[in-house]
């Protein structure tokens with residue numbers, strides 16, 4: 001692609017952008033020149049959960065720092081195409097285009113350039129990675145970090161990798177409403193957690209009235225492993241007292257001016273503006289839906305995977321898909337750019353799941369009707 005330049009008017013004055021071999025220079029009146037670089041980076045993840053990092057070689061920017069394999073997007077390439085090329089050049093591995101799964105996009109201002117990093121997750125490739133340009137390669141299993149230092153832009157991304165791909169949303173109150181005794185409902189939730197953990201790590205969202213939430217957290221916690229996470233859909237103080245993370249419904253997200261001070265904070269969102277709010281507050285994840293029609297939200301139009309993708313594309317935080325989804329939807333969710341799937345009844349209760357496959361958010365009483 002030939003070099004091109006264009007003039008644009010901005011509120012701050014006249015800006016001149018010239019595209020020069022993959023990097024954009026912005027010369028603005030009264031502002032310093034900033035080089036803008038589009039980069040594609042890969043989260044190559046093995047079945048055991050380990051992720052590949054490369055150590056930058058001597059003679060490059062930030063030598064000795066660790067990064068995700070990848071590199072600059074060349075003119076005429078999409079970020080996904082650039083990544084396939086970079087992985088072949090840097091690691092001698094082959095990745096099929098359909099296995100390059102969009103994940104998050106992060107921006108970072110270095111002294112030398114403003115980079116926009118398009119992260120993709122890759123769980124299938126052929127060949128054994130070889131260090132063609134890196135000083136060393138290392139497989140590291142999040143959340144542990146056994147190499148240092150990471151490139152500055154990569155800290156939040158490493159944290160995101162500790163998020164399980166499966167989120168389970170509790171439903172004890174709904175079971176009680178349907179006449180089930182408390183002991184039976186708690187036991188059923190515990191059984192469901194054990195079943196879900198057999199598939200991999202889980203993020204449990206406890207969504208119950210306060211007293212019930214506490215009882216459920218106490219009941220489930222002994223079943224959780226070091227890679228599982230627990231968030232409370234409730235008050236900040238209650239989450240702090242219980243030692244859990246926090247999950248915010250969209251209306252509470254909209255009323256917050258800053259991120260609550262807890263290690264893990266996420267939110268439910270139903271539209272792009274709410275997702276932008278979650279990003280602006282630097283939350284750790286968002287849950288977007290409904291992807292499929294659910295009887296619990298009869299007035300809400302389902303997004304479908306296409307609608308989900310349109311809103312989630314380019315998000316700077318991981319986005320779970322929710323709404324009539326279960327474990328079998330994980331592959332579709334990943335392809336649509338989701339970090340994972342969140343489910344209510346499809347995960348928690350085989351009984352209700354069998355009787356009503358689209359019963360996400362449905363009370364057992366409704367499910368029996």
Ligand SMILES: Nc1nc2c([nH]c(=O)n2[C@@H]2O[C@H](COP(=O)(O)OP(=O)(O)OP(=O)(O)O)[C@@H](O)[C@H]2O)c(=O)[nH]1
Pocket residue numbers: 037039040041060061062066067068069070071072108113115117151152153154
């Ligand atoms: N590949 C990669 N680059 C990253 C990551 N995080 C991050 O900030 N970057 C930045 O994105 C840019 C990637 O460019 P690159 O690897 O192609 O280029 P480079 O500066 O080493 O060299 P080059 O100019 O010879 O191509 C660098 O500024 C790098 O610091 C990451 O995890 N992986």
